[in-house]
Amino acid sequence: MTLSIDDIKRTARLAQIETSEQEAQQTLEQLSAIFELIAQMQQVDTTDVAPMSHAQDMVQRLRDDQVTETDQHLLFQSIAPQVEADLYLVPRVIE
Amino acid sequence: MLNTSLKQLSSLLAARKISSTELTQIFLSRINNLNPQLNAFITLDGEKSLAQAKHADEMIASGHSTPLTGIPIAQKDIFCTQGWLTTCGSKMLSNFVSPYDATVVSRFNQAGMVNLGKTNMDEFAMGSSNETSYYGPVKNPWDTTAVPGGSSGGSASAVAARMTPAATGTDTGGSIRQPAALCGISGIKPTYGLVSRYGMIAFASSLDQGGPMAKSAEDLALLLTVMTGFDEHDSTSLQRETEDYTSALEKPVNQVRIGLPKEFFGQGLHADVASAIEIAFAEYRKLGVTFVDISLPNSSLAIPVYYVLAPAEASSNLSRFDGVRYGYRTAEYRNLEDMYRKTRAQGFGAEVKRRILIGSYVLSHGYYDAYYLKAQKLRRLIANDFQEAFKQCDLIMGPTSPTVAFNIGEKNNDPIQMYLSDVYTSAASLAGLPGMSIPVGFGEKSRPVGLHIIGNYFQESRMLNVAHAYQQVTDWHQREPAI
Numbered sequence: 416m417t418l419s420i421d422d423i424k425r426t427a428r429l430a431q432i433e434t435s436e437q438e439a440q441q442t443l444e445q446l447s448a449i450f451e452l453i454a455q456m457q458q459v460d461t462t463d464v465a466p467m468s469h470a471q472d473m474v475q476r477l478r479d480d481q482v483t484e485t486d487q488h489l490l491f492q493s494i495a496p497q498v499e500a501d502l503y504l505v506p507r508v509i510e
Numbered sequence: 511m512l513n514t515s516l517k518q519l520s521s522l523l524a525a526r527k528i529s530s531t532e533l534t535q536i537f538l539s540r541i542n543n544l545n546p547q548l549n550a551f552i553t554l555d556g557e558k559s560l561a562q563a564k565h566a567d568e569m570i571a572s573g574h575s576t577p578l579t580g581i582p583i584a585q586k587d588i589f590c591t592q593g594w595l596t597t598c599g600s601k602m603l604s605n606f607v608s609p610y611d612a613t614v615v616s617r618f619n620q621a622g623m624v625n626l627g628k629t630n631m632d633e634f635a636m637g638s639s640n641e642t643s644y645y646g647p648v649k650n651p652w653d654t655t656a657v658p659g660g661s662s663g664g665s666a667s668a669v670a671a672r673m674t675p676a677a678t679g680t681d682t683g684g685s686i687r688q689p690a691a692l693c694g695i696s697g698i699k700p701t702y703g704l705v706s707r708y709g710m711i712a713f714a715s716s717l718d719q720g721g722p723m724a725k726s727a728e729d730l731a732l733l734l735t736v737m738t739g740f741d742e743h744d745s746t747s748l749q750r751e752t753e754d755y756t757s758a759l760e761k762p763v764n765q766v767r768i769g770l771p772k773e774f775f776g777q778g779l780h781a782d783v784a785s786a787i788e789i790a791f792a793e794y795r796k797l798g799v800t801f802v803d804i805s806l807p808n809s810s811l812a813i814p815v816y817y818v819l820a821p822a823e824a825s826s827n828l829s830r831f832d833g834v835r836y837g838y839r840t841a842e843y844r845n846l847e848d849m850y851r852k853t854r855a856q857g858f859g860a861e862v863k864r865r866i867l868i869g870s871y872v873l874s875h876g877y878y879d880a881y882y883l884k885a886q887k888l889r890r891l892i893a894n895d896f897q898e899a900f901k902q903c904d905l906i907m908g909p910t911s912p913t914v915a916f917n918i919g920e921k922n923n924d925p926i927q928m929y930l931s932d933v934y935t936s937a938a939s940l941a942g943l944p945g946m947s948i949p950v951g952f953g954e955k956s957r958p959v960g961l962h963i964i965g966n967y968f969q970e971s972r973m974l975n976v977a978h979a980y981q982q983v984t985d986w987h988q989r990e991p992a993i
Binding site: 422423425426427429430431432433434442445446448449452453454455456457458459461464465466467468469470471473475476478487490491492493494495496497503505506507508 | 605606607609702703716717742745746748749808810811813814815817818825829832833834835836837839843844845846847848849850851852854855858863864866867868870871874881883884885886887888889890891893925926929940941942
């Protein structure tokens, strides 16, 4: 399969990364080489193989539905870019 | 004092031959001398280190010490450390002072160890040469024109240059073992799930695993005993009995069967590395181990599989860095989306962006089955290969990396060549198996060679035992660079 410049731009949009025309072109070349390497995966027949999503076959632990963490919002917000009235500030979303 | 083992340091501290404060000062002064040249540390804070040392001295004086109390350790800058700048090697976190401690950091604090500083690393642990760090490349103390490996390059360089007796590292595809090999030190990546990932900044969550880096297997055993254990804050932390990894160090090794996968000795392995490994095997034969030929037929696909799965997980993990709650935010933006895009474009370096794009692509509509699912199926085959192999042997050995340390700048414009530096380490990572590297000599340009030891799940004690036996009859682990 061949990657196109539109694939790169679409993926960069999905990943929320601003990309200039020149960067997109350079990324296209590098990613094409990496996907050539990745294409080696197609050599092996994996019909009927169960996908392995994790190194350990384990189930998620359950715990009682109780509050375990204390409120530390002032500490956490002390390192935020912009805070007002205990809220994280971002540019206006709804006009 | 600089080249002393942790066990010896522990005895000296217990016998009051030296205080933790004095010991900490010795290493801080070594760091002050060498760090400008090697760039192994991103953040140093002598006052904080000495305050911890004072506390350790009080623990010793009051009889509340552990075997590691008062011994300095350096923390890879991927571990959140309360009150310390924790950058993960990225501009994105260049202003992030962590409000809490990673479990690994708390465990070492509780043991009374002294944090000497935060070590340099590839940005978000993505790299094999420590050249992707926002804070500049780390130099290899054996040859400052060479890379130290990565991503735990700062930790490896710091231990090799004797700027610290021990350090933490993390390993996703080889990030403890490869830099340990390239810097001539010992390092172990434990079985996935043994070391808590809480507060360890996530790269690829199903692969990331913390581990210790030090001079010898004996040092690693002491550190691993403190570092491992169940943590309710990590949903993938394993609930099992804690182990004392020092207890089996002295066991005889003459019954041990070592598997040599033919795939680890083929094309791509440089002759200087192959010959150092052969000499190490000869030493092991003298110790009475038996070698058996084995095969890991799917291991050649570990790199392609890794470069689908790790970026996929990274693209999801790194979506949290958006300039809203902490970290870098771009200075000028038109609206929220523009803020996200500019923040991420400016805050992440080239390799991180490359991997986020690979990950976003393989997870996007229409490509999931062909890439992500296919890679997960191959991951199963790679893991099964190891289980087949362990029917014939107790441990697996091979070279840690196909070459000795390469030159700074040699591979950073060629991602593929860089990726192949982890060709022998990534298969064990995908399977979640423990792996370690120990120094076994020198190759081209007198740069170090590492021996890779892979065990089955939870076989760390045996791996350390076999490594320790070798280190009892050789002195590679005690060699110091002339810097």
